[in-house]
Amino acid sequence: MARRNTPEINAGSMADIAFLLLIFFLVTTTMDVDTGISRKLPEKQDPNIVPPVLKEKNVFEVNVNRNDEILVEGDTYMKVSELRAAAIKFIDNGGGTAADLQKADLSPCTWCGGDKDPASSDHPKKAIISLQSDRGTSYAMYISVQNELVGAYTDLRNIYANKKFGKGFKDLSVAEQKIIKKDIYPQIISEAEPTK
Structure with missing residues (x-):
C-alpha cells in the first residue's frame, strides 16, 4: 500500500488573522479607570470615648x-456658584475669643481675613462643614x-501660600503644603447619611 501524504494546513495567514483580532480587541475594548472623590475615612472610635x-456656630x-x-x-437657599464664597467666609472667620481658643489649645488666627464675627466659626481648625444630601439628589449636583x-479650602490655602511664601500652594514643597493642610486650613468636611 502506498503511503498517503497528509495535506498541510496553510498556517501563514493564521498569524495575520490572530494579529488582526488582537488589534481589533485592543482598539474596541475600553479600559475602566476608577475615579472618585478622594476622602480619608475616620478611624474606628472607641465606644467608651x-x-x-x-x-x-462652628x-x-x-x-x-x-x-x-x-x-x-x-434658612438660606443658595446657588452652587455662591457656596464657595459662603464657605470661605465661614472657614476664614476667626471669630474665637481668647478664652475659647485657650481652652482648645489654639492660638488666635492672625492669618484669618474674615469678619471676626462672634456668631460664626472660632478658628479654621474648629470650622466643620456638614454636608447632607437627599437620596434623590442628582449626582451632578452632589459633585x-x-x-x-x-x-x-483650595482658595484659602492658595491665598495663605501667596501671602506667606510668595507663591501658589501647588508650588510649595511637600513639607510646606503639609503644614498648611494640617495647621492652617485643615479640610474638615463631615458627610451625614443621606435622607430618604
Missing part, C-alpha cells in the same frame, strides 16, 4: 434636597457641591 461637644450646615436646591445654615466646598 465621649464625643466632643461642638458649638453650633458647624456650617449644607443640605441638598431631591430638587437639587441647596439650603445653607437651615458640584463637593467641588465648591473643596474649592473653598
Whole structure:
C-alpha cells in the first residue's frame, strides 16, 4: 500500500488573522479607570470615648434636597456658584475669643481675613462643614457641591501660600503644603447619611 501524504494546513495567514483580532480587541475594548472623590475615612472610635461637644456656630450646615436646591445654615437657599464664597467666609472667620481658643489649645488666627464675627466659626481648625444630601439628589449636583466646598479650602490655602511664601500652594514643597493642610486650613468636611 502506498503511503498517503497528509495535506498541510496553510498556517501563514493564521498569524495575520490572530494579529488582526488582537488589534481589533485592543482598539474596541475600553479600559475602566476608577475615579472618585478622594476622602480619608475616620478611624474606628472607641465606644467608651465621649464625643466632643461642638458649638453650633462652628458647624456650617449644607443640605441638598431631591430638587437639587441647596439650603445653607437651615434658612438660606443658595446657588452652587455662591457656596464657595459662603464657605470661605465661614472657614476664614476667626471669630474665637481668647478664652475659647485657650481652652482648645489654639492660638488666635492672625492669618484669618474674615469678619471676626462672634456668631460664626472660632478658628479654621474648629470650622466643620456638614454636608447632607437627599437620596434623590442628582449626582451632578452632589459633585458640584463637593467641588465648591473643596474649592473653598483650595482658595484659602492658595491665598495663605501667596501671602506667606510668595507663591501658589501647588508650588510649595511637600513639607510646606503639609503644614498648611494640617495647621492652617485643615479640610474638615463631615458627610451625614443621606435622607430618604
